[in-house]
Amino acid sequence: GDSVTQMEGPVTLSEEAFLTINCTYTATGYPSLFWYVQYPGEGLQLLLKATKADDKGSNKGFEATYRKETTSFHLEKGSVQVSDSAVYFCALSGKVNSNYQLIWGAGTKLIIKP
Amino acid sequence: EAQVTQNPRYLITVTGKKLTVTCSQNMNHEYMSWYRQDPGLGLRQIYYSMNVEVTDKGDVPEGYKVSRKEKRNFPLILESPSPNQTSLYFCASSRRQGLDGELFFGEGSRLTVL
Numbered sequence: 001g002d003s004v005t006q007m008e009g010p011v012t013l014s015e016e017a018f019l020t021i022n023c024t025y026t027a028t029g030y031p032s033l034f035w036y037v038q039y040p041g042e043g044l045q046l047l048l049k050a051t052k053a054d055d056k057g058s059n060k061g062f063e064a065t066y067r068k069e070t071t072s073f074h075l076e077k078g079s080v081q082v083s084d085s086a087v088y089f090c091a092l093s094g095k096v097n098s099n100y101q102l103i104w105g106a107g108t109k110l111i112i113k114p
Numbered sequence: 115e116a117q118v119t120q121n122p123r124y125l126i127t128v129t130g131k132k133l134t135v136t137c138s139q140n141m142n143h144e145y146m147s148w149y150r151q152d153p154g155l156g157l158r159q160i161y162y163s164m165n166v167e168v169t170d171k172g173d174v175p176e177g178y179k180v181s182r183k184e185k186r187n188f189p190l191i192l193e194s195p196s197p198n199q200t201s202l203y204f205c206a207s208s209r210r211q212g213l214d215g216e217l218f219f220g221e222g223s224r225l226t227v228l
Binding site: 035036041042043044045046049052089101102104105106107 | 136150154155156159162164170172173203204206216217218219220
């Protein structure tokens with residue numbers, strides 16, 4: 001079945017460092033891809049999405065490009081801030097028992113040190 | 115303000131004492147879902163509902179019940195809680211669950227079963 005694999009955390013960086021969180025997927029068809037973020041003590045919220053190959057999603061300085069050839073959707077940010085410390089989830093919209101569902105990666109905890 | 119509201123936010127209970135976690139959304143969303151989040155396991159879906167009176171099992175439904183009698187509410191019922199149901203629970207809703215569906219999450223309910 002469809003699945004999402006993301007790099008294990010925690011990932012610890014200094015402020016202003018470049019961030020990459022890897023996400024790869026296995027899916028039949030052409031799923032939409034998502035990154036969600038969970039700040040401490042809060043629920044998840046959508047960070048960005050891409051619905052077809054070569055689309056680039058972007059929001060709050062984060063970017064991710066839907067790469068069909070490498071089945072990847074890596075999250076990047078050029079200069080992270082302490083406020084970016086959170087757990088990041090990669091997900092795809094896949095068919096499960098004839099209904100579309102979000103299939104989640106395990107989450108990557110990001111810690112930014114001042 | 116558009117939101118998903120869960121109650122209670124925190125609960126400590128004892129094995130076998132029935133409890134209900136309520137979830138309500140004010141966005142007229144058709145799709146609602148319950149997840150549990152455990153360290154190292156990411157998000158796991160418990161039950162979901164495509165619309166009123168339509169519910170389906172997710173990945174980990176054992177020990178839980180749900181009902182969807184009206185569009186805005188989707189309560190999670192633990193008939194006889196056990197310690198392995200100690201977890202952080204999230205309710206989520208979406209306008210539609212499809213290729214580009216965005217999930218809106220509640221703030222979470224932290225449940226401890228002694």
